[in-house]
Amino acid sequence: MTNSFDAIVVGAGVVGASCAHYLVEAGLSVAVVDRGSVAAGTTGAGEGNILVSDKEPGPELDLALLSQRLWTELIDVIGPAIELEPKGGLAVGYEQHTFDHLRAFATEQAACGVVATPVTGADLLELEPNLNPEAAGGVFYPQDMQTQPMLAAAHLIARGVRMGRITLHTNANVVAIPRDARGAVTGVETTTQTLQAPLVVNAAGTWGGEIAALAGVNVPILPRRGFILVTEPLPVIVNRKVYSAEYVANVASDDAALQTAAVVEGTHSGTILIGASRERVGFDRTLDWTVVQRLAQQALQLFPRLAQASLLRTYGGFRPYCPDHLPVIGPDARVPGLMHACGHEGAGVGLSAATGFLIAQAAIGVSPLLSLAPFAAERFDAHHVAVVHA
Amino acid sequence: MSDQRDIIIIGAGAAGMNAAYVAAEPGLAVTVVDANPCPGGQYHRRGALEQRYRPSGCSDENRWARVEILSGQQVYAVNSMPDTGHVLVRMRGDERHPHEIGILRARALIVTTGAMDRQLAIPGWQLPGVMAGGGAQSLIKGSGVLPGQRTLVTGTGPFLLAVAASIVQAGGEVAAVIEANAPAGLARHTRKMFPAAVAKTAEAARFAGILARHRVPYLTRRRVTRIAAGAVDTQGRACVSEATVQRIDSQWQPKPGTEQRFDVDCVTLGFGFTAQLDLLLQLGCAITDAPDGGLAVLVDERQATSRPSVFAAGETTGIGGVDLASVEGRVAGLHAAAELTGRAPATALVKSLHRQRRHLHGFATALALAFPVPTQWVNDQPGETIVCRCEEITLGDIRSARDDLGATDPRSIKLLTRAGMGWCQGRMCSFSVEGICGRQANVAAQAASASRPVSVPVPLGAIARDENVMRESAQ
């Protein structure tokens, strides 16, 4: 087996898998390296929402819209196994003033290409018959989708492996990123072997800062904890992905304290997922029952019928976030051959397709479909001067 | 009544009840919480009418008067309060009262949640009429119901004799006892621990005598390799009608051409037990590997775990039988009480308990070594064998996640196939999945797949309304 590749992707999460996929599509041979199994990190600890609805106008929304388009194409490439469902999202305002706020937000989004339809009364209940009838109104986002992120990551990689274009190295911890005299990366060293490539993609999610440090650069990525509640399998109660209006405010928030805003959705297997809390408490895994209770209360406010449903389990993980809540995507100007694809916070599944696509464009020197400037790793350097495009 | 207790014991089996009796020093409020309708645990299972289980040597009713027993309460979560060090015990009522939930607060906790049957997937194990050995025994002891008309008792260990004996004593027929190992191995391992071995060997001999009187064949170095269903019955169910038994090698791989068929309507499978560690894992207690290939909570001389004021005894510290559970329970009770009263327990008593524990523990280890349970063979069965019964995931599904999708450990197998995500939360399939993964999973990986943040399902409505949580967070 050769140890030399066109590119090495560190991290077999959904972002790494997508990078590997589009690099292969661009004609490169790729090694994917993970210290655990496929989807061992946050990809195996979150939900699979692919959303445009929760993004305010700006670079992240542009990325989300591109991703949304690419995901619909991916269904044809990898097939039904990834449980991709274009079910649409419904943001619900319980009080009149939150609904008004939602509507105003939707108008701004619509100007950027988001399809958003305000719904009230009977129309709302037709979309979600079990929704609390007291809700003031909602906005329906037909572009929102859902996938099973672990399966998405696994199948994207497996396809490349079957084609003979991806070599998967699991249980291989990257411990060094050697560089040549020019300072350019030459590959990675794992606990078991040395792999060579002129291009290393850092897709290590929450641990992306550690990989960047191995290459000698700073990329500030921190964990933001989240828990999800899982019910017993039930007959369909929830059709779409339904969330309360507060959710959008929390996603963008800088507050370290606990935030919860229920996002309720059904899955293929009949279970209902209730997410998600957001807290900055480092890597502490201890379950907090205050969080569980708040999520349960908010979910019941949306769907009173869930009161009878049993909580079967909870799980959670650590979203990779950057201080400005934008991911780090693209070549690192400080280290030739190093690219980053990490720090996607609570949207890595959704944004993974566009991220992989843009990484592949950069790898073969095609000018990117979206400007990578807002996502540049150097933006955190003290002396960095942002290049403003006219 | 206030929610504050001095010592809370979770599990009213031999370990928990001994711990409670010993811990009930004057001035200490001791509470035992148990899921079953009455105390006694696995071994001392009685009909619901017989309420009063008293472990032998625990006859001082003044002590029992200080012990509060809450039966029919399932503990779904425990956690320790970072500020006060108190442990919060969250429980819900039984199947008929799942919405009734409550919280108790303890200064010290003793976890004696026992063990559950360890299961392994074989073709046909999901059929009605197949059950775990412990399950069959509980059925007979608890409700006086026979598991079948004619039963094949299979698996490994002296426990098979106990199951077979209770079936014939309850008037059932046992077609044969199929032991995968060879009991001769035991003598080699037990020679050094004579006192404990004698009592246990006598018990086994008594069971063997019962089986001999009923002319039940005892066949060794064989295992059941396939269980087949008969015609569909009036309720539309196809129940067990036949089991195939084969000779096996030391890794339990079947030898071709040795098939032997038994016409039976019930098959029991006994592959040992799995310690119930959910609550201890929630508390973050250190876990270790046990000689039987499973996990156990790590305890010191005092039965104290790695977490402050959390003790454990009985099967949670490693599968060891009812006598070891009783002794460990006493040690835990003594030391938990001593920690709260500040009075050291009598040295002579402690010494004698420690000595008994050492002997019984040695015997348990010998048993585990004499009746090993290899698991790699699980992987070599037909692809259509159901592994996860809750989600109906087959061996073929798991093999393809492992071979084609890059899942190398039980957690990623679960994420990619749903094996272990269903109602039982992997309690039935995790040992099989570890076997299929091949690579001996390390303790951390095994503990990760055994950890369940919610031990028992709880209605969302009950959680949402729970005022205790609100008070807790208001503090």
Ligand SMILES: Cc1cc2nc3c(=O)[nH]c(=O)nc-3n(C[C@H](O)[C@H](O)[C@H](O)COP(=O)(O)OP(=O)(O)OC[C@H]3O[C@@H](n4cnc5c(N)ncnc54)[C@H](O)[C@@H]3O)c2cc1C
């Ligand atoms: C509760 C919760 C809910 C969420 N819900 C959603 C949602 O609905 N929609 C959405 O889009 N996003 C959601 N997210 C966020 C999403 O899960 C993440 O953004 C995404 O999974 C990140 O993927 P990744 O591939 O970058 O990282 P990861 O999946 O963490 O992958 C990184 C990989 O790098 C590996 N690695 C790390 N260090 C090394 C090393 N030294 N050597 C080798 N390998 C290494 C890790 O083992 C890991 O497998 C949620 C997150 C949480 C916690």
Ligand SMILES: Cc1cc2nc3c(=O)[nH]c(=O)nc-3n(C[C@H](O)[C@H](O)[C@H](O)COP(=O)(O)OP(=O)(O)OC[C@H]3O[C@@H](n4cnc5c(N)ncnc54)[C@H](O)[C@@H]3O)c2cc1C
């Ligand atoms: C069929 C069978 C036959 C056996 N025969 C013998 C024998 O012949 N000789 C021998 O030495 N040993 C035998 N054993 C083993 C013996 O039963 C155990 O060693 C003994 O019961 C261990 O005692 P324990 O207190 O540790 O656990 P257990 O007796 O299992 O008690 C644990 C208790 O904890 C409760 N519990 C668990 N989780 C929770 C929760 N979350 N909330 C509330 N309550 C909970 C359970 O309901 C149970 O009552 C046999 C076991 C079985 C199953």
